[in-house]
Amino acid sequence: MSPTPTTDEALQNAVEAELRTVRDPEADVSVFEAGLIENIHTTDGTVIIEVDLHDFPPQEAESVTATLMKAASAVDGVRRAHVEQVPSRPDTDGRTAGIGTADRVIAVASAKGGVGKSTVATGIARSISAAGDSVGLFDADIHGPNVPELMEVSGPVHSDDDGNPIPVEKRRVEIMSVGLMSDSAPLAWRGAMAHDALSELFEETSWHDPDTIIIDLPPGTGDIALTTLEAVPIDGVVFVTTPFHAAVSDTHRSLQLFEENDVPVLGVVSNMGEFICDNCGEPHDLFSDGDPIAALNRPVLAELPFDETLQEFPTVSDQELPASLRSLGDAVSERYDDIWSVDVPPEALDIRGMNAENRYDAIENEFAELESGEPMYVVSDRDPSPLQSHLVDLSDGIEELDTFAVKQQNPETWLVRTVRP
Known part of the structure; x- marks a missing residue:
């Protein structure tokens, strides 16, 4: 023996x-x-x-x-x-590195921490996934990555044949986070280190062709938010705040940063504004300052109560998502479509994608064929304001056009309506 x-x-x-x-x-x-x-x-x-x-x-x-x-x-x-x-190894076929592989990228931001931003980000991802889209969830809050805990996922993070990290999948949502690749110790990275780490993840994460990627940003407008704006083509941002006047004031300053960088603000989520009393069943406001969020003059996508079910939702199936989160996902998608869907008149001249010489040739030909008093519609992918003086030059004996209306549909599309003198 x-x-x-x-x-x-x-x-x-x-x-x-x-x-x-x-x-x-x-x-x-x-x-x-x-x-x-x-x-x-x-x-x-x-x-x-x-x-x-x-x-x-x-x-x-x-x-x-x-x-x-x-x-x-x-x-x-x-x-x-x-x-x-052991966890199953993800399929490496049909993957593309880089966050730009998604059809649309939506950021979730907040001016302050502790307002439920990560809960809202995971809720939007789960809701859009439950509606049938393939979804990626990127946790860009590298100093406090909460998404892995909220989505109840952990490493290891596997790599594709080129060594690019592959997101972990849970409930049909692909998830990438620094928190999946580190232990529970806090990440005390300085600006340059954080910038490099995040940029690499943005460029190298190997996604499985998601329709939508949701980015959970850290609170505030620091280095990480700026890095994201520089490195990622963000199609819209959702802001999360409590209905407290100081939080709303900070939110106003933060959303201006995104709009200055041509990122449309899809809307605002008002979180934890009230709770339902277990004893009386009545709602009670947690803040008593009226409605400060109205001063933001942005669509309110949802008003979420302080509710234990919202804290527990990652553990339930997609079919059991709280109704408020399902409605939030629908509101985000509808608002995105309102901004990015361009209703172009069938008779409009579409000069998007043309070089400068071809643009002017097309405009001159279109304008020359019009009779006096006929309208002209133009769709452009750059600010068309200089077009007005050019059309004046093409007209005889006038100093300005009677009608020249410009509408910016989204950061990449302008609509013009004018009338031939």
Whole structure:
């Protein structure tokens, strides 16, 4: 009879030797040769065997698990044996590196911390996913990444064939966060380090062609927000605030930063403004300053109460999402469509994408064919204000046009209506 191993290392070696005698009956090789054993951990007589049985049908996987536990338990010195399934390795096919792979990128921001921004960001992602879109959720709050905890995910983060990190998937949402690649220690990164780390994740994360990516930004308008504005083509931003006058004042200054960088503000989420009393069932305001959010003059996408169900929602299925979050996802998508869907008259001249010479040729030809009093519509991807003086030059004996109306539909589209003199 062999002596009982006296150290964790010796016990691990003994367990490994015993497991090498276990064979895969179909392939007629050992479980190690078949690649089923990922790792073995031993601590004070407790053995944990990490295995990869994803390719096995459930009954066969249970049979292999039982065989491994029996073999490990038979080793002298083993008091308890456990078999744990490692997370499945993501498919590397059909992936593209870079956050720009998404059809639309929506940021979720706040001027202050503690207003529920990450909860709202995960709620929007889950809601849009439940509506049928494929969704990515990027946690850009590198100093306090909360998304992994809210979505109940953890590493390891695998890589594709080019070494690019692959997001972790949960409930049909792809999730990337610095928090998935670090331990629980705080990330005390200075500006340059944070900028470099975030830029690399933006450029290198390998997504599976999501329709929408939601970016959870850190609070405020610091380096990370500026880095995101420089590195990512953001199509819209949702601001989260409590209905408290100081928080709303800071929100006003923050949303101006995004608009100055040509990012449309989709709207505002008012969070934790009231709670429902368990005893009387009546709503009670948590702030008594009237309606300061109205001063922002932006659409209010949702007014979310202080509600325990919103704190628990990541644990429930998509079908059980709180109605307020489902409505929020719909409101974000509708507002996005209002901004980015351009209703172009069928007779309009579309000069988007043309070079300068072709633009002017097309405009001159269109204008020349009009009779006096006929309207002319132009769709442009740059500010068309200089067009007015050019049309005046093309007209005889006038100093200005009677009609020249410009509407900026979104940061990339202008609509012009004028009338031939």
